[in-house]
Amino acid sequence: xxxxxxxxxxxxxxxxxxxxxxxxxxxxxxxxxxxxxxxxxxxxxxxxxxxxxxxxxxxxxxxxxxxxxxxxxxxxxxxxxxxxxxxxxxxxxxxxxxxxxxxxxxxxxxxxxxxxxxxxxxxxxxxxxxxxxxxxxxxxxxxxxxxxxxxxxxxxxxxxxxxxxxxxxxxxxxxxxxxxxxxxxxxxxxxxxxxxxxxxxxxxxxxxxxxxxxxxxxxxxxxxxxxxxxxxxxxxxxxxxxxxxxxxxxxxxxxxxxxxxxxxxx
Numbered sequence: 001x002x003x004x005x006x007x008x009x010x011x012x013x014x015x016x017x018x019x020x021x022x023x024x025x026x027x028x029x030x031x032x033x034x035x036x037x038x039x040x041x042x043x044x045x046x047x048x049x050x051x052x053x054x055x056x057x058x059x060x061x062x063x064x065x066x067x068x069x070x071x072x073x074x075x076x077x078x079x080x081x082x083x084x085x086x087x088x089x090x091x092x093x094x095x096x097x098x099x100x101x102x103x104x105x106x107x108x109x110x111x112x113x114x115x116x117x118x119x120x121x122x123x124x125x126x127x128x129x130x131x132x133x134x135x136x137x138x139x140x141x142x143x144x145x146x147x148x149x150x151x152x153x154x155x156x157x158x159x160x161x162x163x164x165x166x167x168x169x170x171x172x173x174x175x176x177x178x179x180x181x182x183x184x185x186x187x188x189x190x191x192x193x194x195x196x197x198x199x200x201x202x203x204x205x206x207x208x209x210x211x212x213x214x215x216x217x218x219x220x221x222x223x224x225x226x227x228x229x230x231x232x233x234x235x236x237x238x239x240x241x242x243x244x245x246x247x248x249x250x251x252x253x254x255x256x257x258x259x260x261x262x263x264x265x266x
Contacts, residue, residue: 003205006239006258009046009087009247010039011211014069015053015061036077040084042251046106049073049099050089054110054139054182066095071102078103087131091115093122100126110135110182112162120162124169131175131207132162136183145183151191152198155179159202175245177207181215189215193234196241208238209247211254232257240265 012035036047051069052061074086087106088099093116096107105128112132113120123130134155136145148154159176166174176199180189189210199206210216216230217223232253235246239261248254 003244005262006243007045007245008043008251008254008258009048009207009245010044010251011247011249012036012039012047012049012073013053014049014051014073032073033076033080036081036084039251040081043255044084044251046085046087046245047077048087048089048108048247049077049104050108051095052090052092059140063092063094066090066092067098070095071098074099074102074104091119093118097122097126100128104128106131108177109133110139110179112158113165120165120169120171124166124171127170127172129173129175130166130171131177132159132166133177133182133207133209134158134179139182142183146185146188148188151184151188152195155192156199156202159199159204163202163204175205175207176202177209177247180208180210181213186215186218189213193238193241196238196243200242205244206242207245207247208235208243210234210238211246211248211250228253236261 012032014032039047049070051066070088074088077084077086085105086103087108088096088104089108090096090099091109091111096119100107107123107128108131109119110133112134115138135142155178163174178192178199180192184192196206211231212224212227216234217227220230228250235254235257239258246254
């Protein structure tokens with residue numbers, strides 16, 4: 001998969017407890033279609049639809065509930081906006097399969113197959129791009145799993161192993177996500193960001209998800225609601241370091257950041 005410019009992925013949460021309250025979309029036609037339309041008008045490249053909150057200490061969501069939240073939403077958005085790309089944000093192979101059948105074009109997996117041993121094999125059969133994120137443990141336990149001997153080399157080894165498994169499963173396009181905020185301390189998040197270019201050696205597009213996260217608002221002593229300025233600043237930094245896709249809550253501002261970045265680095 002070749003990305004000749006940075007892409008913007010818009011977050012469309014169908015959960016009641018995502019960490020950024022304003023990103024939660026009412027599970028109604030008016031709610032999610034309105035948000036999707038605004039993101040599309042603002043220039044989004046991919047809509048990322050998820051029905052399972054991955055915030056720290058998030059409670060488990062049943063398979064049935066996750067399917068109920070996501071599948072009809074994908075179908076309705078594709079029916080209304082047939083040209084928009086959609087990713088299904090899930091670590092469950094059944095949800096991935098149903099999501100692609102409903103119209104999703106990507107599978108975005110926060111566990112890179114660690115939480116469902118059938119995921120990588122299933123995505124290979126679905127013939128869609130796969131986004132593999134680094135995380136230790138589950139959303140409920142990950143913050144207790146941030147001990148590393150050398151975090152950069154350990155994440156690199158993790159992705160090398162995952163890329164090999166994906167290749168064997170027949171997945172043609174794999175994107176990697178370092179997993180900012182997932183089983184990492186605040187300091188580790190900034191160390192990864194500072195060294196993001198290190199992961200370019202793996203020759204897979206890099207997706208970065210830092211939008212309004214605690215690594216920004218805790219560092220600045222503010223709230224997630226107030227973290228747009230800090231998010232924009234770090235988005236520019238990640239683009240300079242080699243990010244290919246920004247996963248964001250605020251599409252318009254991210255798109256403007258990319259436009260200015262391209263003026264400096266055409």
